Amino acid sequence: MEGWRQQTVCGISCPANSNYSSCISACPASCSDLTSPSECESPCVEGCECLPGYVLSGFDCVPYKQCGCTYLDKYYEIGEIFTTDDCSQRCQCTESSTVSCSNIVCGSDEICGISNYSRGCYRSESTTIILFLMLSRPDLLLIGHHLVADSCHSVQKKNILEILL
Template identity: 30%
Template sequence: MDGFCNIAEALLRECGAINNTVFSEKCPRNCSANKVFSTRTSACPATCATTEQLCPYTGCISGCQCPDDKVLHNGLCINRQTCPCSYQGKYYPSGHSIKQDCNNCTCNGGKWSCTSKQCNAVCKVLGDRYYTTFDKLDYKVKAVCAVTLLTVSPPSNQTDDPFTIKSELVDTGTHRNYGRKIVIHYKGVTLTLGTNSQVYLGSNQIALPFSSSGILVKKVSSQMIKVQLDNGVMLLRDSIKRVYIYVIPSLKFKTKGMCGTYNNNQKDDFVTYEGDIESNPVSFASKWKVSKSCTEVDFICS
């Protein structure tokens, strides 16, 4: 019988001359993990990761394979509807949901299905030299001069002073240990967050919480101060030089400054006030100096 089976297997591989069902009955093969034997098995079987793939071997081989209504995953044959989804090197079962920014993604038969909400963007300023733009471009520059972190283009029919958030490193006198001062100019009002958690409206120190002219300032923890503006900008600042600036989706294409252009394109994040694009952090930061008298050498590229 072995001789018949070997000949029949060769014929099936080449041209399918013998019915595969007859072959299975006359020459049974044992397969594990709920697989079935076939003389015309693909060298690149369907898996949860892919249903169609380029296969370097176009012929057929004999062996165990998944039934036609199942796919291969980790050596087992499973229904495609139960395939897990992969994210950052981990597998999640079908039906599992994860958070992606402000959107929810649900695993559905091996594929992620995500909601498509427009999310807020965040600009980060960490320590005295680490920046991340709204478009998630990371760069380093120690801008000792006062610089503009963010300016937002006003509506064409608005003649108010432009909205800006400025930042300045202030030498505390202790081994060149810098503190960060934040100055917000909005609707003709100047709000200053000092290096030691003091908050000033103009030249007057104010107690928190404070609310006036579309500005809300309050402490959200022992070290963190939150500033909420009614134009959709929110700022968080702590006492160890960490600043987070959040903008709503309607401000897309309207921002400039050290936080970059909010348009999902990192290539133009180093745009200047004049509209030119700089090629490096030092040149970029120098174009956003608040005072022209501040010397270029104060910008220390790290």
């Protein structure tokens, strides 16, 4: 069945600097793990393979020299801006594949968290999970947690228990 895709309308469109192959490594080399193919024990798969001299960076095949940065065991693409897990630094992966960071401090009304898939310092109200303890209606108390209010709603504090993440 070799080459059936090219003989039908079921071809795969590959991104720049790559070609389709019916048998490529299931563990392709990438900027974050250049040795992956040599350690791969999985059978080959069909897909797009970077051309010689190129390697995966995210979903793109880039020249080796355009690989991004590894910082605290995480890979970042060139130009990517990120905040460290403890929100103590805001960093950027530079064109020279080095990481440039500046110190940051969350404000007194902020906590370190994730919002819209981005780590940073956010107002504590927007990251509060609120458990309503309907003290007047204990029959309504459920096990588990429910987001039932946000910073746009006012709630009497005597009727809730707040748990900060």
